[in-house]
Amino acid sequence: MSMIIANNRPEKFPDWTLQKWQDIADLIAETIAIPAALIMKTENDFLEVFISSQTKNNPYIAGRKEKRDGLFSETVIKTQAKLLVSNATKEIGWDKNTDLKLGMIAYLGFPLNFPDNRPFGTLCVLDNKERSFTLLNEKLILQFKNVIELDLALMKSFDLKSNQLTTTLAQETVKRQQVNEELRASEERFKLLFNKAPLGYQSLDFDGNFIEVNQQWLDNLGYDQEEVIGKWFGDFLPPAHQDGFRKQFAAFKEQGRVHSEFEMVHKNGSLLFIAFEGEIGYDLYGDFKQTHCILQDITELKLSESMFRDIIEKNPMSIQILNMEGYVIQINPAHTRLFGACPPADYSIFKDTQLILQGFGKLFDRIKKGEVVYFPDSYFNVQNVDPSFPDSPVWTKAIGFTLNTNNGIPNRIVLMHENITERRHAEALLNDIIDKNPMSIQIVDIDGFTVRGNPAYTQLFGAIPPPDFSIFTDLESKGPELEKLISIAKNGEIVHLPDIYFNAHDVVSEVPDNPLWIRALIFPLKDSSGKPEQFVFMHENITERKTAEHELIAAKEKAEESDMLKSAFLANMSHEIRTPMNGILGFSELLKTPGLTGTEQLEYISIIEKSGKRMLNILNDIIDISKIEAGLMKIDLSETNINQQIEYIYTFFKPEMEAKGMMLAFRNSLPAKEAVIRTDREKLYAILVNLVKNAIKYTEKGTIEFGYVTTGSPTKLTEFQFYVRDTGIGIPKDRIEAIFERFIQADIPDKMARQGAGLGLTIAKSYVEMLGGKIWLESEEGIGSTFYFTLPYTTEPEINNRIPDDGSENKVITDVLQLKILIAEDDEISEKLISINVKGFSKEIIKAKTGIETVAICRSRPDIDLILMDIQMPDFNGYEASRQIREFNRDVIIIAQTAFGLTGDREKAIEAGCNDYIAKPISKNELLALIKKYFKY
Ligand code: ADP
Numbered sequence: 001m002s003m004i005i006a007n008n009r010p011e012k013f014p015d016w017t018l019q020k021w022q023d024i025a026d027l028i029a030e031t032i033a034i035p036a037a038l039i040m041k042t043e044n045d046f047l048e049v050f051i052s053s054q055t056k057n058n059p060y061i062a063g064r065k066e067k068r069d070g071l072f073s074e075t076v077i078k079t080q081a082k083l084l085v086s087n088a089t090k091e092i093g094w095d096k097n098t099d100l101k102l103g104m105i106a107y108l109g110f111p112l113n114f115p116d117n118r119p120f121g122t123l124c125v126l127d128n129k130e131r132s133f134t135l136l137n138e139k140l141i142l143q144f145k146n147v148i149e150l151d152l153a154l155m156k157s158f159d160l161k162s163n164q165l166t167t168t169l170a171q172e173t174v175k176r177q178q179v180n181e182e183l184r185a186s187e188e189r190f191k192l193l194f195n196k197a198p199l200g201y202q203s204l205d206f207d208g209n210f211i212e213v214n215q216q217w218l219d220n221l222g223y224d225q226e227e228v229i230g231k232w233f234g235d236f237l238p239p240a241h242q243d244g245f246r247k248q249f250a251a252f253k254e255q256g257r258v259h260s261e262f263e264m265v266h267k268n269g270s271l272l273f274i275a276f277e278g279e280i281g282y283d284l285y286g287d288f289k290q291t292h293c294i295l296q297d298i299t300e301l302k303l304s305e306s307m308f309r310d311i312i313e314k315n316p317m318s319i320q321i322l323n324m325e326g327y328v329i330q331i332n333p334a335h336t337r338l339f340g341a342c343p344p345a346d347y348s349i350f351k352d353t354q355l356i357l358q359g360f361g362k363l364f365d366r367i368k369k370g371e372v373v374y375f376p377d378s379y380f381n382v383q384n385v386d387p388s389f390p391d392s393p394v395w396t397k398a399i400g401f402t403l404n405t406n407n408g409i410p411n412r413i414v415l416m417h418e419n420i421t422e423r424r425h426a427e428a429l430l431n432d433i434i435d436k437n438p439m440s441i442q443i444v445d446i447d448g449f450t451v452r453g454n455p456a457y458t459q460l461f462g463a464i465p466p467p468d469f470s471i472f473t474d475l476e477s478k479g480p481e482l483e484k485l486i487s488i489a490k491n492g493e494i495v496h497l498p499d500i501y502f503n504a505h506d507v508v509s510e511v512p513d514n515p516l517w518i519r520a521l522i523f524p525l526k527d528s529s530g531k532p533e534q535f536v537f538m539h540e541n542i543t544e545r546k547t548a549e550h551e552l553i554a555a556k557e558k559a560e561e562s563d564m565l566k567s568a569f570l571a572n573m574s575h576e577i578r579t580p581m582n583g584i585l586g587f588s589e590l591l592k593t594p595g596l597t598g599t600e601q602l603e604y605i606s607i608i609e610k611s612g613k614r615m616l617n618i619l620n621d622i623i624d625i626s627k628i629e630a631g632l633m634k635i636d637l638s639e640t641n642i643n644q645q646i647e648y649i650y651t652f653f654k655p656e657m658e659a660k661g662m663m664l665a666f667r668n669s670l671p672a673k674e675a676v677i678r679t680d681r682e683k684l685y686a687i688l689v690n691l692v693k694n695a696i697k698y699t700e701k702g703t704i705e706f707g708y709v710t711t712g713s714p715t716k717l718t719e720f721q722f723y724v725r726d727t728g729i730g731i732p733k734d735r736i737e738a739i740f741e742r743f744i745q746a747d748i749p750d751k752m753a754r755q756g757a758g759l760g761l762t763i764a765k766s767y768v769e770m771l772g773g774k775i776w777l778e779s780e781e782g783i784g785s786t787f788y789f790t791l792p793y794t795t796e797p798e799i800n801n802r803i804p805d806d807g808s809e810n811k812v813i814t815d816v817l818q819l820k821i822l823i824a825e826d827d828e829i830s831e832k833l834i835s836i837n838v839k840g841f842s843k844e845i846i847k848a849k850t851g852i853e854t855v856a857i858c859r860s861r862p863d864i865d866l867i868l869m870d871i872q873m874p875d876f877n878g879y880e881a882s883r884q885i886r887e888f889n890r891d892v893i894i895i896a897q898t899a900f901g902l903t904g905d906r907e908k909a910i911e912a913g914c915n916d917y918i919a920k921p922i923s924k925n926e927l928l929a930l931i932k933k934y935f936k937y
Pocket residue numbers: 694695698726728729730731739744745746747751755756757758759760761762785
């Protein structure tokens with residue numbers, strides 16, 4: 001019942017009411033003859049005797065309060081109904097009533113309420129004796145109840161009014177307090193804003209002079225308060241704008257408000273871009289009081305705005321800004337330049353079929369989701385969008401991303417395009433250049449694994465290397481020089497590799513085994529940051545050039561060597577040739593002296609002869625060494641009987657040795673039958689003759705022994721070891737190696753006593769090596785030397801046409817041999833020499849001077865036994881003559897004779913049909929040996 005409590009504030013009862021109510025109580029008590037008539041009034045937990053009748057025996061004193069519980073009136077208030085108790089003492093529940101203490105046992109009461117039914121109290125009567133009230137009694141009391149309640153209503157209405165007044169007053173006070181509070185707060189806020197806001201504030205008076213500025217204003221423009229207040233605003237503008245301000249300020253005052261953007265001058269002289277928002281403040285009478293203006297420094301904003309605009313407009317890259325549906329919001333000039341036209345307003349990039357066909361739908365979706373998307377190279381032609389657009393196909397590479405609202409929601413799409421048409425063309429061209437290049441091109445990745453090889457590469461190497469083959473690893477393994485070059489290439493430099501020997505077969509086994517000489521260049525391909533990402537290898541096959549080079553080098557070396565040989569020849573030969581020439585010419589001259597004795601003549605002639613022989617030896621040696629050096633010396637293998645050779649030499653030199661008073665001995669280790677090997681007979685002969693000649697030359701007394709032993713088992717011989725031992729002057733230890741060199745003679749004091757060009761041993765060594773053996777010597781100065789050389793034991797036992805046993809088949813030349821000999825020779829001296837030499841065993845000598853003559857004589861004289869055929873003749877030469885003779889005569893023995901002694905002469909002669917060959921000058925012995933070879937004595 002909060003209401004009761006809430007309204008229980010002291011009510012003011014006007015006097016007229018109290019009096020009236022007293023009269024009512026008195027009237028009731030008197031009329032129905034009862035000791036107490038009461039008006040009870042609720043008073044919180046109590047009931048107050050508000051009005052008590054002025055009757056005899058009335059125990060109730062006005063103003064007295066009783067606890068409500070248990071009171072009759074309390075029940076009336078609660079039940080809001082009449083209560084009638086005739087005798088409380090007889091009714092259970094009432095027997096303990098407080099009123100009983102006052103002697104009151106009968107009760108009749110009615111509730112008294114305010115017009116809004118709020119209880120006021122009761123109107124009741126009490127009696128000290130049992131009593132039953134009449135209807136009339138009740139009616140009377142009810143009538144007064146109405147009167148009192150009317151009063152209450154009246155009072156209430158007064159009460160309400162006065163209450164309302166009070167409330168309004170109170171409310172207004174509160175309101176005023178609130179307004180004051182708000183005013184104070186807003187003042188505080190304003191002060192805060194004024195001083196701390198990031199916006200400048202200024203107030204100007206009617207003339208445009210400063211009344212007030214805030215701190216931000218001062219901060220923005222760099223001034224102190226004193227420098228501003230009272231000054232004209234125009235002074236803070238660039239001078240050119242001051243007049244404009246005057247006009248604008250007038251307009252501002254007229255219109256009451258202004259918005260503009262203009263430049264102001266900072267204290268340091270720099271210009272600031274200011275956004276300006278102003279209103280006029282008026283006084284109570286509505287007249288101009290002052291301006292209120294907010295200023296914002298938008299210099300940065302302006303800058304970044306213009307920067308942003310510039311970035312888009314001046315960007316060489318095409319920029320297109322779309323809404324989220326793909327419709328164009330903005331494009332920059334580069335975009336129009338690139339594509340040749342602006343897209344129409346109803347064009348959405350998301351609906352462009354040529355892009356959708358290139359699979360871009362998914363990429364657009366990813367952009368919309370907020371991803372930064374890099375598009376693959378794409379082809380685009382605006383003419384496909386609208387046929388009226390120019391035919392302007394381009395290749396582009398694009399990047400796409402969204403611009404977001406402040407809340408991070410994408411609301412714009414940016415597409416930036418790069419024109420890669422040229423690059424695509426260049427790429428296509430490059431592909432052509434690579435594929436159609438006749439030069440081998442290989443492209444490898446950063447680790448050297450092959451990415452690509454052009455057809456020329458496959459043609460050169462046979463196949464593309466397998467994926468696990470790294471050319472870098474392969475080259476690096478070939479030595480530190482290549483390793484270094486590869487690291488230089490990896491650093492981004494172009495590198496020329498040295499010539500490389502490479503066999504693709506080692507890498508791909510299916511490729512034929514064909515090693516090549518390759519010259520290669522490594523060219524790094526770099527990414528945009530300049531880091532190599534691929535390498536181009538270009539190969540050139542230089543195998544042929546290399547081979548030619550090697551041959552050239554060999555040839556050059558040979559040429560240099562022969563050049564040296566020539567110089568050495570000149571230096572060394574000069575003496576050797578001059579000496580015998582001196583002998584020949586000197587003694588020929590002496591022979592002319594008249595009156596010489598027979599002995600003197602013979603002596604001179606013998607000297608001339610010796611000198612001639614010596615010259616011839618030198619010439620022969622020179623020719624041989626030249627042939628060897630030129631690589632022209634051929635080997636002519638045939639079955640050779642060693643014993644025969646040894647014995648022949650023995651026979652040849654024996655007379656000379658005996659003449660010198662020394663002994664010559666030989667030793668053959670095998671019986672003649674077995675001493676057969678396949679070798680070059682002439683060369684073996686030359687070697688042995690050389691060594692024996694030297695032994696004789698460098699020995700004054702004692703014995704010279706030569707021969708051979710065999711090595712290996714008797715059943716399986718491996719080689720023949722020949723030796724020539726003398727008891728001569730010997731060779732110093734330090735010269736032993738050198739004497740096999742050309743033109744070298746052991747540097748010993750004795751040297752001057754001997755003749756020789758220092759070629760013999762060189763020739764011998766070359767011959768031995770040609771025949772598969774080796775040569776060496778043992779020597780002791782003053783005691784003697786032994787020269788050794790070996791020849792491999794190579795024989796072909798199955799061949800039956802071995803050289804027959806000693807002399808068994810030789811034609812024996814006897815002094816009685818009577819040959820018919822044709823001498824074909826145009827030179828008279830030579831012809832004479834030959835005629836004299838063959839006189840001993842000829843029956844008839846016929847002479848011819850030309851090829852034709854020779855053939856003719858042959859034809860008419862089939863009885864001729866031997867033709868000594870000069871090769872160099874007028875009309876046709878000796879070869880041709882021999883060839884013609886062979887057409888009709890196969891039996892006649894033809895021996896060719898030439899003055900050149902050069903390689904091939906012999907072969908040519910044999911080929912032309914000659915039986916043998918002899919070099920000029922023709923020695924009697926040699927000729928004799930040849931004739932012995934073909935004719936029996
Ligand atoms: P040469 O024409 O000078 O004899 P060789 O090549 O035959 O040229 O010999 C070279 C040199 O070796 C000779 O000059 C000589 O000094 C030395 N020599 C060769 N054979 C003998 C030997 N049997 N005894 C001593 N010295 C020799």
